[in-house]
Structures are given as C-alpha cells and as structure tokens.
Amino acid sequence: MSVGGFAMNDLLTTIARALVTKPEEVKVTQIDKGHTVVFELSVAPEDMGKVIGKGGKRAQAIRNVMKAKYLREGKRVVVDIVE
Amino acid sequence: MEKTITKSGKTVEEAIALAIEELGVSEQDAVIEVIEEGGSGGFLGIGKKEAVVKVTADVDAVSQQEDEDSEYYGDDESFEGDAVSQAEEEAVAFVAEILSGIGIHGKLDSYREDDTIYISVTGSDCGTAIGRHGETLDSISYLTSLVANKYSEEYVRISLDIGGYKKKRESILVGLANRAASRVLRSGESVEMEAMSPSERRIVHFALQSYDGVSTHSVGEEPNRRVVVAPGKSGDAEE
Numbered sequence: 354m355s356v357g358g359f360a361m362n363d364l365l366t367t368i369a370r371a372l373v374t375k376p377e378e379v380k381v382t383q384i385d386k387g388h389t390v391v392f393e394l395s396v397a398p399e400d401m402g403k404v405i406g407k408g409g410k411r412a413q414a415i416r417n418v419m420k421a422k423y424l425r426e427g428k429r430v431v432v433d434i435v436e
Numbered sequence: 437m438e439k440t441i442t443k444s445g446k447t448v449e450e451a452i453a454l455a456i457e458e459l460g461v462s463e464q465d466a467v468i469e470v471i472e473e474g475g476s477g478g479f480l481g482i483g484k485k486e487a488v489v490k491v492t493a494d495v496d497a498v499s500q501q502e503d504e505d506s507e508y509y510g511d512d513e514s515f516e517g518d519a520v521s522q523a524e525e526e527a528v529a530f531v532a533e534i535l536s537g538i539g540i541h542g543k544l545d546s547y548r549e550d551d552t553i554y555i556s557v558t559g560s561d562c563g564t565a566i567g568r569h570g571e572t573l574d575s576i577s578y579l580t581s582l583v584a585n586k587y588s589e590e591y592v593r594i595s596l597d598i599g600g601y602k603k604k605r606e607s608i609l610v611g612l613a614n615r616a617a618s619r620v621l622r623s624g625e626s627v628e629m630e631a632m633s634p635s636e637r638r639i640v641h642f643a644l645q646s647y648d649g650v651s652t653h654s655v656g657e658e659p660n661r662r663v664v665v666a667p668g669k670s671g672d673a674e675e
Contacts, residue, residue, distance in 0.1 A: 364537030371530055371583045411582070417575035421564050422538045 364422055365392055365432065368415055373400035389429040392419070395436065404434055440492040447474060448487040448541065455491035464532050466493040468541045470560050489541075523588035524553045530583045531555055531596065534576055540565050542599075552593040553584060562599030570605065573598050574633060606639055613643040616665045617650045626666040631656070637663050 370376035378397040383390060396404055405412045416432050423430045441458060445451035448470055456463050474487030528546045535542065535557065542559020557565070566573045573596065581594040597603060609632075616627045629640065640663045641652050651668040654661050 364534065367533050367537055368579060371586075372579070411579070414575035414578045417567065417572055418534060418538070418579070421567055421572040425539065425564055 365394060365415070365419060368418065369394055369396060369404055372403045372411065373397065374403065375400055388427070389431060390423060391431045391433065393433050393435045395434070398436070401434070401436070438492060438494050440490060442471070442488060442490045444472075444486040444488045445474075446486065448489060451487045451489040452491065452541065455489055456493075459491060459493050461493040463536065464529065464544075466491050467543050468559075470541055473560075521548070523584040523592050524548055526587045527553055527580050527584040527592075527594060528555060530580055531557065531576065534579070535565060538565055551591060552595055554595045555580070555597070556600075557596075557598045559599070562601075565598050566601045570601055570633075573601060605636070609636055609639045610643045613640045613663075613665070614647070617644055617647050620650050620665050620667050624667050626664055628655070629663045629665065631660045631662050633659070634661075637661065 366379060366381050369379045369381070373379060373396050375397040378395075378400070380395045382393045384393070385391075394404065403411070404415065406414075412432070412434060416430070419430045419432055439459060441455055443451045443455040443458070445454055451474075452463065452468055455468075456466050459466065469490040469492075470487070471490055472486065472488035524546060528544055532544055535544075540559060540561055542557050542562065544555065544557055546553060546555045548554070564572070565576065567575075576598075577594055577596040580596060581592070584592050584594055595602075612629065616629055620627050632640065637654055641654075644650055644652050644665065649667065650665050652663055652665050654663055656662050
C-alpha cells in the first residue's frame with residue numbers, strides 16, 4: 354500500500370509501466386490547480402507510441418481511467434504526455 | 437483452510453489493511469466484503485461511523501502460492517510456464533491494480549476459454565469503474581488486453597465485466613435487436629439502430645444471425661457506426 358503523495362499518481366504510473374518496454378523510465382509529476390489535477394507523464398522516447406497509441410487511442414483510455422478516479426472527488430483531470 | 441475475519445477502522449482502506457495483515461495474505465488473495473462504508477457521520481461528527489469489512493482468504497493456498505513464487509524468482513531461466521496463463525495472471529493483476537487505484541474494492545474471478553480470458557469483478561460501488569455507457573469499463577478492458585498481449589505470442593481476447601454491467605447490457609441489446617427485427621418484418625423497411633461499440637454490434641449481429649427474414653450489416657464511421665437490420669433472408673452477419 355502506498356503512502357502519502359505517492360499514492361496520488363500511483364495509478365497513472367502503474368498503467369504506464371504496464372504498457373511500456375522501459376518501465377524504469379516512466380516519470381509522473383502531478384500539479385494541483387484547484388479543481389483540476391494536471392499530470393505530466395514522460396516515458397522513454399521509444400515508448401511514446403506505447404502510451405499514445407494509434408490515433409491517441411491508448412492515451413484516451415488512460416485519460417478515461419484517470420477521469421473515473423477523480424470524478425469521485427469532483428475533480429477534473431488532465432494527462433499530458435511530455436517528451 | 438479458509439479463514440474469515442471482520443475488522444473495523446476509520447476508513448475502508450484502513451479496515452482492509454488491518455484484516456489482511458492479521459490474515460497474513462496480500463489484498464489480491466483476499467475476498468473483501470465491505471459491510472459498512474463508514475463516513476463522516478452526522479452533524480458535528482456526531483454518530484461518526486466506522487468502516488467495517490469482512491475479509492476471507494484461503495490461508496493455506498496463499499502460503500503455497502508464495503512457495504511457487506519464490507521458486508520462480510530463484511530459478512528464472514528454467515521457468516517457462518504456459519504463455520496464456522501468464523497472460524491471464526498479468527491481466528488479472530493489472531485489473532486489480534487499476535481498481536484499487538481508482539479506489540474500488542471487490543472480488544475478481546477469472547477463467548480462460550480458448551483465446552479469451554474472462555475476468556469478472558463484483559463488489560459494491562462498481563459504478564465508478566463502469567462509467568457512462570460503460571466508457572470506463574471499455575477503457576480498462578482495452579488497456580488490459582494490451583497488457584495481456586504483451587505476455588502472449590498468440591492473440592488473447594479480454595472479456596471484462598464489472599458489476600454485471602456487460603451481462604445486463606447484453607440482454608438489453610438482444611431485446612433491442614429482436615424488437616428491431618420484428619419491426620423490419622412488419623414494415624418491410626430497414627431499421628437503423630443506435631450507435632454502438634464494436635463489441636456491442638457483435639452482440640446484435642450474433643443475436644439476429646438465425647432470425648428468419650432479416651439480415652444485418654453496419655454503416656457509418658466509429659464511434660458512430662450503427663447496425664442496420666434489413667429485410668431479406670437471414671444471412672451471415674457482416675461486420
């Protein structure tokens with residue numbers, strides 16, 4: 354079980370790590386802006402496709418799951434995939 | 437030997453943590469039933485309720501599994517196993533992680549039939565993981581199939597159901613399909629159904645496959661692709 358702030362972006366890290374070939378290079382930062390939580394996800398350059406997918410299909414699925422989590426707290430979520 | 441204990445705590449998470457610690461099992465191996473959600477209680481915190489959970493786990497099976505695991509880690513090279521069962525294990529573990537990440541506690545069951553891994557989740561408060569029109573469920577399902585296929589050479593299909601949503605939806609779709617078909621027979625004109633996901637369209641095509649006097653096909657582009665029920669002899673479902 355996770356402790357403290359880490360638990361917050363746990364879910365995104367878990368999903369990203371499960372999809373990429375280099376899980377050790379998955380980095381997630383979280384910025385709270387009032388009612389919106391912004392996540393910045395970065396992965397190894399060769400893994401970008403693994404988290405974005407064809408036409409952004411994978412990225413959309415990741416966003417949907419994150420949205421569900423924060424909907425319970427009445428918060429909006431933005432997941433940015435950064436290089 | 438199966439053991440069941442009931443624990444209470446300030447939050448559901450805390451109660452579960454206490455219970456699995458006492459049983460000496462991991463959360464994944466335990467069947468967790470939330471008896472009382474707990475909460476802030478009434479005015480000024482008067483009547484604040486504690487969360488209560490009932491946790492059941494097969495204590496022997498767990499220790500046996502730990503043995504197997506340590507064997508695996510200790511002797512990596514010679515461990516081959518069944519690729520599909522590894523895919524199943526990874527898929528189930530992934531679903532469990534996502535659900536607990538979202539904050540849902542429930543019971544996971546899985547089995548494999550041919551190339552499909554069926555995973556079903558039952559628990560209270562599943563709605564969050566289903567989402568509007570099953571959108572969240574579809575996303576979890578899609579991500580899980582990506583993860584499962586990372587561990588399998590042959591393509592494995594994931595069929596994920598949460599809180600019986602898919603099953604319920606399936607019977608609704610079959611009902612809609614039959615109603616559309618009888619309308620087609622009465623009027624002699626085609627009926628276009630509402631937009632559906634590929635898996636939902638598959639259910640409709642399949643339901644009307646042997647329905648005499650109608651045929652089905654799909655029109656439009658995703659995500660607005662729809663099944664059309666047309667008069668004609670019952671043919672093969674086209675996708």
